Amino acid sequence: MRSVISILDLSVEELDELIATANDIIADPEKYAHICQGKKLATMFFEPSTRTRLSFEAAMYELGGNVLTMADAQSSSAAKGESVADTVKTISCYADIIAMRHPKEGAPYVASLNASVPVINAGDGGHNHPTQTLADLLTIQREKGRLGELTVGFCGDLKFGRTVHSLIQALSRYQNVKFVLISPVELKLPSYVKKDIIQANRLQYVQTTDLEKVMPDLDILYMTRVQRERFFNEEDYLRLKDSYILTVDKLKNAKPDLAIMHPLPRVNEISVAVDKDPRACYFKQVLNGKYMRMALILKLLGVKP
C-alpha cells in the first residue's frame, strides 16, 4: 500500500511511466473504461476546489469505478471535531483509495499514516500539490516534447504557491532546467525549496522582480495567483495582489514557442485576451490533470489494462 504525498515520492522512471499511461489513455480511452469496476475513490476536500476534486472524480468514473465525495469540512463529522486520523480510518472502511485536500500543511501525510488504503495529497496548505505537478509535466511533455533543457519562469506568489514548490521539485530531477523566479520580495520562494532543492542540487536559477526583462529567455512561463486565503492580513494581500498581470502587450518579446501555464483558478493575473494566444496552455493543463490522475489511480491500485 503506497501513498503519494510529495511529487518526490515518485521516481523519474515512475513519472515517465505515468506520462506513458496518460498518453495511452488519451489514445485509447475504451481500453480503460471498465478497468476499475468495483473500486471506490473517496475525495476528502477540507478546502475549496473545482479542478482537482472534479477531475479526480471524472478520472475514477472514466475508469469504470465509483466515487464517495466529501466536498467540504462542514458536511462531515470534522465539523464536530473529529480528527484527520479518525476520519481516514473511517473512510478506509468504505473506499479503496483517498484523494485529500486540507488547508493544514502535512495533514495528508498524517492521513497516510492512519489510512489502510493509499492516500493522495490533493493540495496541503501552501506546501505541496503533487497531482497538479503531474498535470503540468504531461502538459510540458506534450507541448515542448521534453522535460529537460528548459528555462522555466515562475511568476507571482512563489512563497505560498504549492503548485510552484511541487513543480520545481519535479523539474529539478531533469537535465539542464534553469529556473527564473519572478516575484515581489515578500512572496519569494521559501528556503525549503530554494536551498534544499535548487541550491542543494547546484541548479541554475535567477531571482528577479521584473517579468518583462526576463520574458525573452523563457521556454515556459508559469503564472500563479496571489492567494488571498494564505495572507494573515488583508492589507498585505491588497498591496501585492496586482503585482503581475500578463497581457498581450507584455508577450511581444516572448519566444514564439513559449508555453504559458497556470494551475488555475485565475483572478486577474492573466488577461482574458491572452486566452486566444496559441501559446496559452492553462486549459490544456486542466484536461491533462484528469488523464494523469487516472494514471495515478491505476498505479496506486495496482490495476493494469
Ligand code: CP
Ligand atoms: N489547480 C487547482 O488545484 O485547482 P482547484 O483549486 O480548482 O482544485
